[in-house]
Amino acid sequence: MPKIVTGLAAPLPLANVDTDVIMPKRFLITITHEGLADGTFADLRFDEAGEIRSEFILNKRPWSQATILVVGDNFGCGSSREHAVWGMRQLGIDACIGTGFAGIFYDNARKNGLALPIVSSKDRDILLQLAGRETSVEITVDIEGRVIRAEDTAIPFIMDDATRSGLINDVDDTRDTLTYADAIRAYEATLGAGMRVCVIK
Amino acid sequence: MSRTLYDKLVDAHKVCDLPDGDMLIYVDFHIMNEYTSPQAFSGLDTKDLTVWRPEAHLAVVDHVNATRSQEPHDQASKLLIDNLEANCVKHGIAFYGLGDRRQGIEHVVVPEQGLVAPGMLIACGDSHTTTYGAFGALGFGIGTSEVEHVLATQTLRYKRLKTMLVEVDGHLPPGATAKDIIMKIVQVVGAGGANGYAVEFAGSAIRAQDLPGRMTICNMAVELGGRAALIAADEKALKAAAGRAHSDMLRYDNEDWASEPDAEFDKVFQIDAAEIAPLVSWGTSPDQSIPIDGEVPSVTPEMPPKTKAALIRALDYMGLEQGQPARSIQIDSAFIGSCTNSRIEDLRAAADILRGRKVADGVDAIVVPGSALTRVQAEAEGLDRVFVEAGFDWRPESGCSMCLAMNDDIARDGERIASSTNRNFEGRQGRGARTHLMSPAMVAASAIAGRLADVRDLQRETE
Numbered sequence: 114m115p116k117i118v119t120g121l122a123a124p125l126p127l128a129n130v131d132t133d134v135i136m137p138k139r140f141l142i143t144i145t146h147e148g149l150a151d152g153t154f155a156d157l158r159f160d161e162a163g164e165i166r167s168e169f170i171l172n173k174r175p176w177s178q179a180t181i182l183v184v185g186d187n188f189g190c191g192s193s194r195e196h197a198v199w200g201m202r203q204l205g206i207d208a209c210i211g212t213g214f215a216g217i218f219y220d221n222a223r224k225n226g227l228a229l230p231i232v233s234s235k236d237r238d239i240l241l242q243l244a245g246r247e248t249s250v251e252i253t254v255d256i257e258g259r260v261i262r263a264e265d266t267a268i269p270f271i272m273d274d275a276t277r278s279g280l281i282n283d284v285d286d287t288r289d290t291l292t293y294a295d296a297i298r299a300y301e302a303t304l305g306a307g308m309r310v311c312v313i314k
Numbered sequence: 315m316s317r318t319l320y321d322k323l324v325d326a327h328k329v330c331d332l333p334d335g336d337m338l339i340y341v342d343f344h345i346m347n348e349y350t351s352p353q354a355f356s357g358l359d360t361k362d363l364t365v366w367r368p369e370a371h372l373a374v375v376d377h378v379n380a381t382r383s384q385e386p387h388d389q390a391s392k393l394l395i396d397n398l399e400a401n402c403v404k405h406g407i408a409f410y411g412l413g414d415r416r417q418g419i420e421h422v423v424v425p426e427q428g429l430v431a432p433g434m435l436i437a438c439g440d441s442h443t444t445t446y447g448a449f450g451a452l453g454f455g456i457g458t459s460e461v462e463h464v465l466a467t468q469t470l471r472y473k474r475l476k477t478m479l480v481e482v483d484g485h486l487p488p489g490a491t492a493k494d495i496i497m498k499i500v501q502v503v504g505a506g507g508a509n510g511y512a513v514e515f516a517g518s519a520i521r522a523q524d525l526p527g528r529m530t531i532c533n534m535a536v537e538l539g540g541r542a543a544l545i546a547a548d549e550k551a552l553k554a555a556a557g558r559a560h561s562d563m564l565r566y567d568n569e570d571w572a573s574e575p576d577a578e579f580d581k582v583f584q585i586d587a588a589e590i591a592p593l594v595s596w597g598t599s600p601d602q603s604i605p606i607d608g609e610v611p612s613v614t615p616e617m618p619p620k621t622k623a624a625l626i627r628a629l630d631y632m633g634l635e636q637g638q639p640a641r642s643i644q645i646d647s648a649f650i651g652s653c654t655n656s657r658i659e660d661l662r663a664a665a666d667i668l669r670g671r672k673v674a675d676g677v678d679a680i681v682v683p684g685s686a687l688t689r690v691q692a693e694a695e696g697l698d699r700v701f702v703e704a705g706f707d708w709r710p711e712s713g714c715s716m717c718l719a720m721n722d723d724i725a726r727d728g729e730r731i732a733s734s735t736n737r738n739f740e741g742r743q744g745r746g747a748r749t750h751l752m753s754p755a756m757v758a759a760s761a762i763a764g765r766l767a768d769v770r771d772l773q774r775e776t777e
């Protein structure tokens with residue numbers, strides 16, 4: 114992913130938005146990654162009849178074009194489903210700014226190039242207000258510099274080093290880890306009897 | 315420096331540090347289900363990778379299967395189930411599928427099979443993997459990309475978490491259970507209050523719990539954001555891990571799996587067990603709960619606007635009035651099941667309340683044992699008859715069922731459910747469904763009353 118993400122931001126101030134809300138379970142009955150854009154925030158975007166809920170922020174202009182979300186506390190809590198992150202990416206979301214994210218969601222995001230800058234409550238509220246303005250404000254998330262810029266404000270954010278470099282360098286973690294195969298084997302050699310699980314078939 | 319139990323577990327499983335600040339940790343055992351693993355297997359295929367140690371994994375079917383019969387209820391869920399089986403056959407991985415007498419909800423199956431022992435590190439593509447902390451093992455949920463990673467490398471990239479200690483001391487009052495302890499903890503720490511932390515539960519009220527209760531507590535630790543939950547391993551944990559199918563194979567006795575006495579934690583909470591009453595959730599987040607003899611909260615003038623808005627939104631979704639007494643809330647259905655509360659001990663506790671009583675007219679009551687073996691045990695004890703005579707629907711197959719409603723056990727819009735599960739999120743049990751979390755005994759009491767009810771009233775009658 115690029116070192117800098119720029120785009121229109123939409124405010125989504127609800128707290129505790131869980132992964133059931135981000136990706137309702139009826140979209141999980143799948144063995145592929147594809148086709149999850151429609152499922153993303155489906156019950157917020159559409160009503161029971163499948164009609165667009167015009168009052169929902171991502172259905173309103175200009176925010177229907179948003180690529181960045183400013184979110185409430187504890188976003189991404191609940192189930193581990195990575196489908197939530199796949200869907201957000203497929204919907205075109207590149208970054209999601211909040212005060213804190215659930216652990217599994219945070220790791221899933223990193224694996225899929227979704228940046229999750231963490232800011233203070235005060236700064237988040239400033240960004241919520243900015244994002245809520247109808248005269249669309251562009252927000253820039255500088256991942257390398259760990260700073261968010263909007264108009265003339267610059268807001269620092271927290272992102273651990275490994276997540277930051279993982280996002281920027283777009284590494285395949287599985288392949289990367291296999292370059293440490295010798296270390297893994299060396300660790301395994303230290304395991305005592307009774308420390309190697311063998312599941313009965 | 316003195317180490318916490320969490321530090322000991324991480325240290326014992328560290329393979330190496332990585333240049334970017336993460337580390338690689340070794341996964342002793344990994345569990346998969348049918349809905350968070352398919353894309354992990356296809357990832358292996360695309361990258362032309364093999365499974366590092368096939369024998370260290372187990373796959374179970376639990377999330378999408380029907381519970382009325384062994385037949386999947388539709389083609390889509392059949393596809394998920396068949397796909398998992400095919401992947402397991404291809405890679406030589408143990409598979410406990412439908413009809414296997416060991417099948418059931420993953421977090422019920424694992425302890426039942428003796429696949430957890432103090433000192434282990436266990437990962438699973440499911441957030442409630444924190445359950446294994448009850449044994450002094452480090453269990454945590456992972457996403458699908460990480461499932462691929464652990465299949466291919468037997469390791470995970472890992473960041474050490476901060477540590478939190480939650481001490482619960484004193485005697486639990488009558489009627490209160492492990493479920494009430496953890497619901498109280500979620501209320502005190504807050505949903506998300508433990509994001510970034512590994513949480514250790516300690517204190518006399520925790521130690522007094524047997525393993526099933528400790529599992530309930532660690533299971534729901536994820537509801538406060540804890541990525542890991544731990545309870546020091548003691549005699550009770552060792553005993554519960556012994557005598558099962560895999561117990562003799564496993565021994566991780568390279569450490570004393572408890573925090574050192576003067577180990578320091580980044581955050582500490584203290585809770586007086588004497589103040590824990592039977593709780594029910596009223597809202598749409600697990601920290602929104604009240605004692606059963608309490609009232610739904612009201613907006614107050616001092617309330618910050620965000621809190622007020624969240625309260626009103628939750629009340630609106632739940633169809634409740636401010637200040638409404640919990641015991642006045644009428645229910646449509648009752649559900650006993652889920653990895654939080656569907657073990658034999660939970661079924662016994664509910665049956666004790668139901669014996670000789672009837673479910674109120676108009677209430678749909680369902681019980682889904684956590685595993686096939688749990689069901690067999692319950693039937694041997696005659697618990698199925700107690701449930702059926704009371705008017706419960708005793709399901710012959712095990713699975714997550716109405717905990718997340720990915721099978722055909724789905725609540726209808728507006729349906730209000732007394733539920734022994736772990737999450738009361740909007741839409742969790744069906745679009746528009748209204749979930750009230752509580753202990754299995756409280757679900758039984760509520761099913762009888764046709765409204766949220768205080769189990770202590772019935773316990774007094776029985777005495």
Ligand code: SF4
Nearest residue numbers: 442652653714717718
């Ligand atoms: S019972 Fe519920 S919480 Fe437990 S694994 Fe199944 S869906 Fe998840």
